[in-house]
Each structure stands twice: as structure tokens, then as C-alpha cells.
Amino acid sequence: MSGNMNLTLKIWRQKNANAVGGFETFNVKNISLDSSFLEMLDILNEELELKGVEPVAFEHDCREGICGACSLVINGRPHGPLDKITTCQLHMRHFKDGDIIWIEPWRAKAFPVIKDLIVDRTSFDKIIQAGGFVSVDTGGVPDANAILISKESIETATDAAACIGCGACVAACKNASAMLFVSAKVSQFAVLPQGQPERYLRVEAMVKRMDELGFGSCTNTYACEAECPKGISIRNIARMNRDYFMSKIKSENVEM
Amino acid sequence: MGWFFRALNSSIGKKFVMAITGVCLLLFLIIHLVNNLTLFGGPELFNNVVKNLETIKPLVRVIEVILALIFVFHITNAIRLWIENKKARPVNYKINGSSKNSDIFSRTMFVSGSIIFIFLVIHLRTLWVAFNFGHPKAVTHEYFDILVEAFSSPIYTGLYLVALILLGYHLYHGFQSAFQTFGWNNKKFFPLIKKLGLIYTVIMIIGFASIPIYFFFFYGGNV
Amino acid sequence: MIKLDSKIPPGQIQEKWTNHKFNMKLVNPANKRKYDIIVVGTGLAGASAAASLAELGYNVTVLTYHDSPRRAHSIAAQGGVNAAKNYPNDGDSIYRLFYDTLKGGDYRSREANVYRLAEVSNNIIDQCVAQGVPFAREYGGHLDNRSFGGALVSRTFYSRSITGQQLLLGAYSALSRQVGLGKIKMFTRREMLEVVVVDGTARGVVARNLVTGEIENYSAHAVCLATGGYSRVFYLSTNAMYCNATAAWRAHKKGAVFANPCFTQIHPTCLPLHGDQQSKLTLMSESLRNDGRVWVPLKPGDKRKPKDIPERERDYILERKYPTYGNLAPRDISSRAAKEACDEGKGVGDTGQAVYLDFADSIKRLGKKVIDERYGNLFEMYELITAENPWEVPMRIYPAPHYTMGGIWVDYNLMSSIPGLFVLGEANFSDHGANRLGASALMQGLADGYFVIPYTIGDYLAGTKFGTVKNDNPEFKKEVDNINDLTKKLLSIKGKRTTDDIHRQLGRIMWNKVGMARNEKGLKDAIKEIRDLREEFWQNVNVPGSGEDLNISLEKAGRVADFLELGELMAVDGLDRNESCGGHFREEYQYEDGEAKRNDKKYAYVSAWEYKKAGDWKLIKESLNFEFLKPTVRSYK
Structure with missing residues (x-):
């Protein structure tokens, strides 16, 4: 397919974390229908650079939907109008000549804007640091086949582990809740034998950290699941809720 | 007990409180509806039922207090969550795309809940207060007539029906949402739970709506 | 003038690493916390090294230019990771993995390094499984294996087509655990711009804080670079947009010699260019060539639709040139054949920079169901990007740069020609020779990080007298x-x-x-x-x-x-x-x-280039001695 189109972009610009931001309007011309959305922004940025204007800062890296860096709310939807893809996998053929496209950063207290469309997602790392791991040092582990895992468990774990940590769930949730992200990691380990010794400690520690970081709580709108580029299921949230209650009943840890 | 209150105050704990109080209220609605349906048995049956309840007044009072507490927990927790959740997103999106990723029932829980709350106050004022605190017809155990009187008002009847529609929104989401919060969501049973929620909601709404409609059209305000 | 010593331990190939581990000096556990180590990069090599070193007790500082360590481009690897477990009982062994890797690299790598890689490969799988990496399993609960190019055994462990992601998240979780424990100080959005060399040894780095623009100083007793490869020199590659050579290159200019820079790998099955606005290329699994036939129109400049070109006017280039291997010819040969066809003007698509990969015959022969089971998700991915339905029209593919075997020269201990500067993973040159086999990059990154550097860095630290160097040093x-x-x-x-x-x-x-x-x-x-x-x-x-x-x-x-x-x-x-x-x-x-x-x-040597000034290098040759495997012609015919 070929052809090209002209578009009007309304892009959020913000000099830095403390500055007041606002929308700026840009026109881009001659965009190939085969270009990706980010390539369209590249073209805009090159034009700006040539004029000596600072380009629009946006996050991106692998451009094949796996690194989780790209993060735009396009016309009100995280990663744009299509389901189960990231922004970098969105192509311009899904827009029409003359369209006005609104581009905003992820919006959440726990994801403050750093510049333009780039937000700080280190809160996700902090949640993982609180317990998103199996406590095992390098070396001194049993043979890989000594741990038997059913195909069903491994499929469930892999579904959850496919999370790319992009934050679209938080961006989509009307409460900016991180439950889908956190539950995906909790679930991965909850269904695997390796995760059992720390199962309850993990969920307690991760939920505690999540709450401290200023994410909202889940009100089961399931917008997260609908916008997740990897289709992470809300069943993971249910599993995390379950494990959280069980931790309160079963574990004798009164510190959490 | 520090751990206990910390757990209740966690994001998941607060949701748990919403869900458990919500489920209690779902059950209460069933009893309430069964009670209401005796209206179709005519004035005599209904008046007798209410009169009999009078004989176990202390027990009724205790249940009423518990029910009131459940409501209070449900509502205060909801307000708290609403405020906290607003704070979690200090800057809103210019374009709101939520209609593309979630249903209206789930997104309007606070609005539907607020209107139901307003209705609840009016509802208590017109009926519960009248039944309990010295309405002349209550003194003579002619409770049925109080309803006839109340539903003779097109405004009250209209408000009642509007509130019921919003209650439907609230129940439909609340039913399955409670199960999700408790963690009872798996591939096999959750679709069933969603269907049950829909059936429950439809029965409740038709059941409750039948009464004002019946009174308004068949009694038309004439005792 | 720099003299290179590869420090390969003596002895039989099977004993070299074992003996070397015993002969290396150790740091007293109580003293480890007195040593600071900087790790630059958080891909498989960097994250695994940082976590393992912190577990041992060293103070580790980690820098990455990403917003999170989890974004490193190791995450994009699809296929799998090799190991000589021989779980399928099909004749695999450490020696065979060693042989395949050395041969695959066309005998331009060190025997000792490659053998060690094969030796520790099994530990990698054990380690990853213990971390909760969800490798594919059989119904009985045991690990599943798949086969991969360049080998006649099934030794590749995988997790769907997201193996790299799962391994990286495993290493990232180990890293995160140490951050949580306070043993690792994590600095994100920092781009390393210089290695600081004091009295001839690497004692820190200078990095730009990408948010504030501030130039920050980090001092240490040793520095590990795990900053990946340089395929982005080609502009269009399968590497991520941020991938760059800056850290390695600045180290090179400080005195770290650069080995075999011309050894780059071009992968044959990538999605083609769509035009001038293209920013990068996307890899499609090589497995597609099992059932797809590569062809171009016989006549240059033939712009007809593929279905309008009759059989006799098609040139099935690989089947014609390599009748034995056909469409499964090795990567370099397939890539070159496609390029030649396009150079002759036979390329297809709007840009003329693509060849067809046609499934029509296979669909006819095997049925749609079989093809869908094998490649369904790849077909979907193709359609998402190109808006063409590969069930109806042949796919268009083109080769793209995706891995660089060359890199900073390191000795057997992974130390560069600057003492105290260690280089891990794709950033070094060590194990793949002139060509890397599939599923070996993940293996090497993790081998370096989990199982080599924790030993060799201790030897360096214990054997070196350090003066005090703080980050206010001139x-x-x-x-x-x-x-x-x-x-x-x-x-x-x-x-x-x-x-x-x-x-x-x-x-x-x-x-x-x-x-x-x-x-x-x-x-x-x-x-x-x-x-x-x-x-x-x-x-x-x-x-x-x-x-x-x-x-x-x-x-x-x-x-x-x-x-x-x-x-x-x-x-x-x-x-x-x-x-x-x-x-x-x-x-x-x-x-x-x-x-x-x-x-x-004449050329059985590693070309190590010493930087003099821009555009001026001196060649140092490290000759390659093959004691155990004699080089033969690498024929896949």
C-alpha cells in the first residue's frame, strides 16, 4: 500500500517536571500510510530540528512491541486505537488524511512527566524491588529438570510474565491503578513451584509498595486488560487479591 | 491488631470492604423484595405481615442497626476510595477514551451510588419514617394505604423508577465485581458469575419496579 | 605500545576453566564490601553480572541510559538459548556445543573461550529455572527443547517467542532484589561517556544524567561494560533505536583495543523497507524458511503482481544456487543471494529492496491448518506491519544487520587492554568468531555475567594494589x-x-x-x-x-x-x-x-586495533591456535 497524507497533531509539551505544560499544534505532510506512528513523529522531529527547534521528546526503543518503552495516549487511548499492540506497532494506515490527532503522556501521580511525552516509570521498578523476584543467588541451584512444572502452570505463568512493564494499564485505569502490572508479576510466581516459599511475603510487600507510591485502587472497570498490549488478564488481579487475603490468614508476619 | 487495620486500609483491603458490604446489601435486597412482593397479596396480607414484624420489634431494630452500619461502611469507604483515586491522577486527559475500553456500569459506580444514596434518604423519609414514627395510618396498621399515598405522586414514582435504573447499573457491576475482588475469577466460572449477576439485576429491577407501576396505575392515588 | 596477552590457561581443553578457577586469587568475604564495581548496561550480561557481584558482597553501581533496566535490547531476542543438557538424548555434549559454535564462527574465535561457554551453558539453564523463568515444558513437566540453525541436535531452550524477554526479566529480577537489599545502587537515564583511567587502570566512569544534563562522576575499583553491539552503525538494523557504541567506543579511544570490527551478522528474514521514512527493521523468525520459497521475477524491473508472474518467469534463487540446502541455506549465503537479486534490479515491492517468501506451495501441500499452527502468529505480525495478507500474497523479506561479533578485545578473564576494565556480552568480541549461531547470544551474555565475571573480577581485585581514587580526582x-x-x-x-x-x-x-x-x-x-x-x-x-x-x-x-x-x-x-x-x-x-x-x-588471527587518533589505528594480531579442533572448510552443501 502506498500514498500519503497530511495530519494535524496536538501534542502535549512540557519543558521539564516542574514546568507548566500545554498542547501545541503541529502539521505534518506527506506521511506514508506504511509508516509507523513513531516514524511519523520522527519526521516531525527532523523538521523541527532543521528549524533549530527542540524536537518532541517521546520514549521509544525496540520498535517491535517488546521493550515497553513507548507510551503515548493517542486520541484518549493508551497505545492508540487498536487493541493488543504498542504504539510502535501502530501504523499510519489506521488514520485518515486530514485527521486531528491528540497525543498525551501517561497521566498518573506515580508517573510524573519528565519532559513532553516522557514520564518517569521508576515506580514500577520500585515495586519489583520490593518483592518481584525469587530469592536465589547465582549458583547452588538444582538441575533444571529437578523442578517439574505442569504445562498448564507454565502457560499461565508465561501469560503473566509476558508483561512488558509499559504502564498502559495505569494510563488506562480511571484510578491510575497499577494492579494489573503488580498482579502479573505476583501471578507468575504464584503458579510456579519456585515462587512458593516467598508467596505470601511477596504479595504483601509488593502491594504495600504499590500503595505507598500513590497508585489508585482497582475498581474493576477492566480498562487495563482492554488496553494491555500483551493481553494480560484481569484473572491475575483476582489471583493477587486471593493471595493477599490468604497471606493475612496464613502467614504469621504481623509486620506487613 | 495493627496488621489487621493495615490490611483493611490497603488498596486491596478497602476493595474487600466494598465487596463484602456490597454482597450483604445484595442479600438484603432479596429479602426486601420478597417482603415487598406481599403487596400484591392485597392490603390485608401486607398489613398483617408488617404488623407481625412489629411483634419482634427489638430484633428488627438490631438488624436495622447492622444494616445501617453496612451502608455506612459501604458509603464512607466509597467516598474515601473516590477521593484517593482522584488524587492518583492529578492531571486528567484532554481526550477521554474510556468508553472504548470499559463499560458504562463500571465507570459510573460513584455517580450511580451517589444518586441511589439520595434516593435512599427520600425513600426512608417517605416510607420507613412513616411506618415507624407516628403516621396516622401506621397507628391503625393501614400500612398499605401509606404506599398508595406515596405512589400517587408522579414525581415520587418517577424518581423511584429512575433510581431503580441506576440501581440496576450499580448492581450489575457490583455483583461480578465483588467476585473479582474476592479473587473468585477463573476461566470456567467467571462467565457464569457474570450471567448470574445479570439475572439477579433484572429480577431485582423488574421486581422493585413492578410495585410503583402497579400502585400508580391501579390505585391512581385513590384509597 | 600495547601488548596483548590472552591469558589462556594451560592444560587440556576440558580442564582449563576448572584449573583456572582454582588458581585464581580470592577476595576474603569480609573484604568484598570494600570494593566498588561499576556495571554499565543492564542487558543479559550487565544485569546478571551486577546481581551476581552484589550477591557476593561487592558494592555495585549500575548505570543504564534507559528509564528502567528492563528495557535493554536483550529483551527482543525471540528464539531461545542453547545449552548442552542433552535432555532429548540426541547425542549432545559440551564438546559438541563447543564444536558447533567454533565451526559456526568459521574458526575465528578462541578455543578456550568457546569451550568455557559450552561448559557453563548448563548452569545457565539451571539458574534461570530457579529464578522462575518460564521455559516451555513437556506434558510430564520436563523442559522442552527445539532445534536451531547450525546444529544437528535439539539443544535450544525457549519460552514461546519471547525467550530474550523472559531471560532478561529473570536477570532483572535478580538485579532488582539486590537494589532492594541496598547492595546495588541503580542509576537510570545515565549515559556513560568516558572511562576514567588513573595510573593506567580503570577507576571509574563519567556519565551524563540524561534528565538534568549534569555530568556525573562515579569512581570504583573496577568497571564492567556490558553495553551491547554496534549494528546501528548501519542506521537500519534490527537493533533498538537507542542501541549505540558510545560507551565501548569511548573506552576504545582511552586505550581498549577493538577486535574484529568487521565481523557483523546480517539476518536474512527481516521485514523489508517500506520507504525513506523507515526507522528500523523487524526480524521475522528464521523458521519461516522451512516452508517458504524465496523467489524474484526472472526479468529485472518486472512490476507485475506476484500472482500474475507465471512459474517459468520466476527465479527461485536459493533453490537454483544451492540445490541441496535450498531455502534453508545458511544465513550469510541467503542474505547475500537476496542482495544480489535486488542489485540486479529484480527486487520486488515499491522500493525494489525485497524478495518474495512464498507459502503458496506449502499451503497447497500441507493445508492451511498446518501452516497456521506453525506460523500463524508470524503471519499476523507480518500483516500488522505491512497490511498485506501472507495467506494471499507472498511475504516480502529482506536482510538486515542484527548482531556484531566484533567488539572490545578481552582476554580469557574478560578484561580489556585497560586493566580493571572488563567487557561482557555483545560488547566484547570473545566467543562467536566471524559468525554467531542462533540462540548463542543469550547464552554468551548470561555466561559472562553469571559464571565468568564473578570469578575473574575477584582475581583482579585480590591481585591489585589500589591507591585511593575518589570522584574528585583530577x-x-x-x-x-x-x-x-x-x-x-x-x-x-x-x-x-x-x-x-x-x-x-x-x-x-x-x-x-x-x-x-x-x-x-x-x-x-x-x-x-x-x-x-x-x-x-x-x-x-x-x-x-x-x-x-x-x-x-x-x-x-x-x-x-x-x-x-x-x-x-x-x-x-x-x-x-x-x-x-x-x-x-x-x-x-x-x-x-x-x-x-x-x-x-595468513588470517588465523584476531585483528585487534589500537586507537592512535581519529582515522589512525595500529593493528595488533592475536594469533589463534587450534589445538583441539583443526579448522576445515565450512561447507553446508
Whole structure:
């Protein structure tokens, strides 16, 4: 397919974390229908650079939907109008000549804007640091086949582990809740034998950290699941809720 | 007990409180509806039922207090969550795309809940207060007539029906949402739970709506 | 003058690593916390190294230019990770993995390194499983294996088509655990710009805080670079947009010699260019060539739709040239065949830079259901990107650069020619020779990080007397000044071309002349063109903004400036190596059938280049001795 189109972009610009931001309007011309959305922004940025204007800062890296860096709310939807893809996998053929496209950063207290469309997602790392791991040092582990895992468990774990940590769930949730992200990691380990010794400690520690970081709580709108580029299921949230209650009943840890 | 209150105050704990109080209220609605349906048995049956309840007044009072507490927990927790959740997103999106990723029932829980709350106050004022605190017809155990009187008002009847529609929104989401919060969501049973929620909601709404409609059209305000 | 000592331990190949581990000095557990180590990069090698070193008790500082360690490009690896477990009972062994890897690399790597890689491969799988990495399983609960190119056994462990992601998240979780425990200090959005060398040893790095623009000093007793490869020198590659050579290149300019820069791998099955607006290329699994047939129109410039071109007017290039292997010919050969066809004007699609990969025959023969089971998700991915339905029209594919075997020269201990500077993963040159086999990159990154560096760095630390170096040392000040000068210079040019524009031009030079097929004239031209372009860059680039905040233009410009030097070295190295081996194909050196003609007499050495000044390098040769496996002609016919 070929052809090209002209578009009007309304892009959020913000000099830095403390500055007041606002929308700026840009026109881009001659965009190939085969270009990706980010390539369209590249073209805009090159034009700006040539004029000596600072380009629009946006996050991106692998451009094949796996690194989780790209993060735009396009016309009100995280990663744009299509389901189960990231922004970098969105192509311009899904827009029409003359369209006005609104581009905003992820919006959440726990994801403050750093510049333009780039937000700080280190809160996700902090949640993982609180317990998103199996406590095992390098070396001194049993043979890989000594741990038997059913195909069903491994499929469930892999579904959850496919999370790319992009934050679209938080961006989509009307409460900016991180439950889908956190539950995906909790679930991965909850269904695997390796995760059992720390199962309850993990969920307690991760939920505690999540709450401290200023994410909202889940009100089961399931917008997260609908916008997740990897289709992470809300069943993971249910599993995390379950494990959280069980931790309160079963574990004798009164510190959490 | 520090751990206990910390757990209740966690994001998941607060949701748990919403869900458990919500489920209690779902059950209460069933009893309430069964009670209401005796209206179709005519004035005599209904008046007798209410009169009999009078004989176990202390027990009724205790249940009423518990029910009131459940409501209070449900509502205060909801307000708290609403405020906290607003704070979690200090800057809103210019374009709101939520209609593309979630249903209206789930997104309007606070609005539907607020209107139901307003209705609840009016509802208590017109009926519960009248039944309990010295309405002349209550003194003579002619409770049925109080309803006839109340539903003779097109405004009250209209408000009642509007509130019921919003209650439907609230129940439909609340039913399955409670199960999700408790963690009872798996591939096999959750679709069933969603269907049950829909059936429950439809029965409740038709059941409750039948009464004002019946009174308004068949009694038309004439005792 | 730098003298290179590979420090390969003596003895039988099977005993080298074991003996070496015993002979290395150890750091007393109580003293480990007195040593500071910097790890730059958080891909498989960096994250696994940082976690393992912190577990041992060292104080570790980690830098990454990403917003999170989890974004490193290791995450994009699809296929799997090799190990000599021999779970399928099909005759695999450490020795066979060693043999396959050395042969796959066309005998241009060190035997001892490759053997060690094969030896620790099994530990990697054990480690990852213990971390909760969800490798595919059989119904009985045991691990599943798949087969991969260049091997006759099934030794590849995988997790759907997201193995790299799962392994990286495993290493990332180990890293995160140590961050949580306070043993690792994590600095994100920091780009390392210089290695600080004090009294001849690496004692820290200088990095730019990408958010505030501040240049920050980090001192340590040793520095590990795990900063990946340099395929982005081609502009279009399967590497991520941020991938760059800056950390490695600046270390090179500080004295770390650079080995085998011309050894790059071009992967045959990538999605083609759609036009000038293309920013990067996407890899499609090589497995597609099992059932797809590669063809181009017989007549150059034939613009008919593929279905309108009758059989007799099609050229099934691989089947014609390599009747035995057909469409499953090795990567380098397939890639070259596609390029040649396009050069002859037979390329298809709007840009003429693609060949068909046609499934029509397989669909007819096996049925839609079978093909869907095998490649359904790949077909979907293809359609998502190209908006063409591969069930109806043949796929279009084209080769793309995706891995660089060359890198910073390291000895057996992974230490570069700067004492105290260790280099891990794709950033070093060590294990893949002139060509890397599939599923071996993940293996090497994790081997270096989990199982090699924890031992070898201890040996270095225990055996070195350290003076006190804090981050206010004058050497730091000097580096900071240099960087600030460079920033000022870039911002002040205010020319007429964008960084990307110049980068694209560099990419075209590299692709056409230092790409899949090279020749003397082309390489010489390339050197001249790159020099001219470098000149132009420093006079005519436009970098807006300031150095005092987040400036994506400045970041890019610094990286491209380094590519403009590295590109030249790649051509210089290619010109020196008058033979064809692995990914380095010199058109002058081929057999009549187009096979690469290696010259073991003259070129069985590692080309290590010492930096003198821009455009001037000195070649140091580390000869390769094959004691255990004698090099043979690498024929896949």
C-alpha cells in the first residue's frame, strides 16, 4: 500500500517536571500510510530540528512491541486505537488524511512527566524491588529438570510474565491503578513451584509498595486488560487479591 | 491488631470492604423484595405481615442497626476510595477514551451510588419514617394505604423508577465485581458469575419496579 | 605500545576453566564490601553480572541510559538459548556445543573461550529455572527443547517467542532484589561517556544524567561494560533505536583495543523497507524458511503482481544456487543471494529492496491448518506491519544487520587492554568468531555475567594494589571538561542537516560497501566517504536545545559522532582481512560456487586495533591456535 497524507497533531509539551505544560499544534505532510506512528513523529522531529527547534521528546526503543518503552495516549487511548499492540506497532494506515490527532503522556501521580511525552516509570521498578523476584543467588541451584512444572502452570505463568512493564494499564485505569502490572508479576510466581516459599511475603510487600507510591485502587472497570498490549488478564488481579487475603490468614508476619 | 487495620486500609483491603458490604446489601435486597412482593397479596396480607414484624420489634431494630452500619461502611469507604483515586491522577486527559475500553456500569459506580444514596434518604423519609414514627395510618396498621399515598405522586414514582435504573447499573457491576475482588475469577466460572449477576439485576429491577407501576396505575392515588 | 596477552590457561581443553578457577586469587568475604564495581548496561550480561557481584558482597553501581533496566535490547531476542543438557538424548555434549559454535564462527574465535561457554551453558539453564523463568515444558513437566540453525541436535531452550524477554526479566529480577537489599545502587537515564583511567587502570566512569544534563562522576575499583553491539552503525538494523557504541567506543579511544570490527551478522528474514521514512527493521523468525520459497521475477524491473508472474518467469534463487540446502541455506549465503537479486534490479515491492517468501506451495501441500499452527502468529505480525495478507500474497523479506561479533578485545578473564576494565556480552568480541549461531547470544551474555565475571573480577581485585581514587580526582575533572567541550561544540554548529540525515547516509555507505559483500575498492571508497561525512557532520549538523536538560537531539548526535569513527574502523578492518570468513565476505575471496574462501595460513588471527587518533589505528594480531579442533572448510552443501 502506498500514498500519503497530511495530519494535524496536538501534542502535549512540557519543558521539564516542574514546568507548566500545554498542547501545541503541529502539521505534518506527506506521511506514508506504511509508516509507523513513531516514524511519523520522527519526521516531525527532523523538521523541527532543521528549524533549530527542540524536537518532541517521546520514549521509544525496540520498535517491535517488546521493550515497553513507548507510551503515548493517542486520541484518549493508551497505545492508540487498536487493541493488543504498542504504539510502535501502530501504523499510519489506521488514520485518515486530514485527521486531528491528540497525543498525551501517561497521566498518573506515580508517573510524573519528565519532559513532553516522557514520564518517569521508576515506580514500577520500585515495586519489583520490593518483592518481584525469587530469592536465589547465582549458583547452588538444582538441575533444571529437578523442578517439574505442569504445562498448564507454565502457560499461565508465561501469560503473566509476558508483561512488558509499559504502564498502559495505569494510563488506562480511571484510578491510575497499577494492579494489573503488580498482579502479573505476583501471578507468575504464584503458579510456579519456585515462587512458593516467598508467596505470601511477596504479595504483601509488593502491594504495600504499590500503595505507598500513590497508585489508585482497582475498581474493576477492566480498562487495563482492554488496553494491555500483551493481553494480560484481569484473572491475575483476582489471583493477587486471593493471595493477599490468604497471606493475612496464613502467614504469621504481623509486620506487613 | 495493627496488621489487621493495615490490611483493611490497603488498596486491596478497602476493595474487600466494598465487596463484602456490597454482597450483604445484595442479600438484603432479596429479602426486601420478597417482603415487598406481599403487596400484591392485597392490603390485608401486607398489613398483617408488617404488623407481625412489629411483634419482634427489638430484633428488627438490631438488624436495622447492622444494616445501617453496612451502608455506612459501604458509603464512607466509597467516598474515601473516590477521593484517593482522584488524587492518583492529578492531571486528567484532554481526550477521554474510556468508553472504548470499559463499560458504562463500571465507570459510573460513584455517580450511580451517589444518586441511589439520595434516593435512599427520600425513600426512608417517605416510607420507613412513616411506618415507624407516628403516621396516622401506621397507628391503625393501614400500612398499605401509606404506599398508595406515596405512589400517587408522579414525581415520587418517577424518581423511584429512575433510581431503580441506576440501581440496576450499580448492581450489575457490583455483583461480578465483588467476585473479582474476592479473587473468585477463573476461566470456567467467571462467565457464569457474570450471567448470574445479570439475572439477579433484572429480577431485582423488574421486581422493585413492578410495585410503583402497579400502585400508580391501579390505585391512581385513590384509597 | 600495547601488548596483548590472552591469558589462556594451560592444560587440556576440558580442564582449563576448572584449573583456572582454582588458581585464581580470592577476595576474603569480609573484604568484598570494600570494593566498588561499576556495571554499565543492564542487558543479559550487565544485569546478571551486577546481581551476581552484589550477591557476593561487592558494592555495585549500575548505570543504564534507559528509564528502567528492563528495557535493554536483550529483551527482543525471540528464539531461545542453547545449552548442552542433552535432555532429548540426541547425542549432545559440551564438546559438541563447543564444536558447533567454533565451526559456526568459521574458526575465528578462541578455543578456550568457546569451550568455557559450552561448559557453563548448563548452569545457565539451571539458574534461570530457579529464578522462575518460564521455559516451555513437556506434558510430564520436563523442559522442552527445539532445534536451531547450525546444529544437528535439539539443544535450544525457549519460552514461546519471547525467550530474550523472559531471560532478561529473570536477570532483572535478580538485579532488582539486590537494589532492594541496598547492595546495588541503580542509576537510570545515565549515559556513560568516558572511562576514567588513573595510573593506567580503570577507576571509574563519567556519565551524563540524561534528565538534568549534569555530568556525573562515579569512581570504583573496577568497571564492567556490558553495553551491547554496534549494528546501528548501519542506521537500519534490527537493533533498538537507542542501541549505540558510545560507551565501548569511548573506552576504545582511552586505550581498549577493538577486535574484529568487521565481523557483523546480517539476518536474512527481516521485514523489508517500506520507504525513506523507515526507522528500523523487524526480524521475522528464521523458521519461516522451512516452508517458504524465496523467489524474484526472472526479468529485472518486472512490476507485475506476484500472482500474475507465471512459474517459468520466476527465479527461485536459493533453490537454483544451492540445490541441496535450498531455502534453508545458511544465513550469510541467503542474505547475500537476496542482495544480489535486488542489485540486479529484480527486487520486488515499491522500493525494489525485497524478495518474495512464498507459502503458496506449502499451503497447497500441507493445508492451511498446518501452516497456521506453525506460523500463524508470524503471519499476523507480518500483516500488522505491512497490511498485506501472507495467506494471499507472498511475504516480502529482506536482510538486515542484527548482531556484531566484533567488539572490545578481552582476554580469557574478560578484561580489556585497560586493566580493571572488563567487557561482557555483545560488547566484547570473545566467543562467536566471524559468525554467531542462533540462540548463542543469550547464552554468551548470561555466561559472562553469571559464571565468568564473578570469578575473574575477584582475581583482579585480590591481585591489585589500589591507591585511593575518589570522584574528585583530577582525572574526573579532565573528563568532565572534555565532555562539556564536546557538548558545546555539538550545540554550536547549527548547520543544515539533522543527525538522522547524516546517520542515514552513513548507513547507506556501510550497507553498500561494508555490508554483506565487500571488496577492496568498495572498502577504500567507504573509508574516504566516511571521512568526508565525518567532516561534514562536524561542520553542518544541527543540534538544537541545550546541554542542561533532557535533549534527545544531543544524545543522538553524540552517538552518531562515534559511529562515524567506528564505521571507518570497520572498513579498515575489512580491508585488512583478505579472506572471506563467516559474516565477512570479500568478493575477491570465494570459491566458484560462491562459498567463502578462508585463508587460515595468513588470517588465523584476531585483528585487534589500537586507537592512535581519529582515522589512525595500529593493528595488533592475536594469533589463534587450534589445538583441539583443526579448522576445515565450512561447507553446508
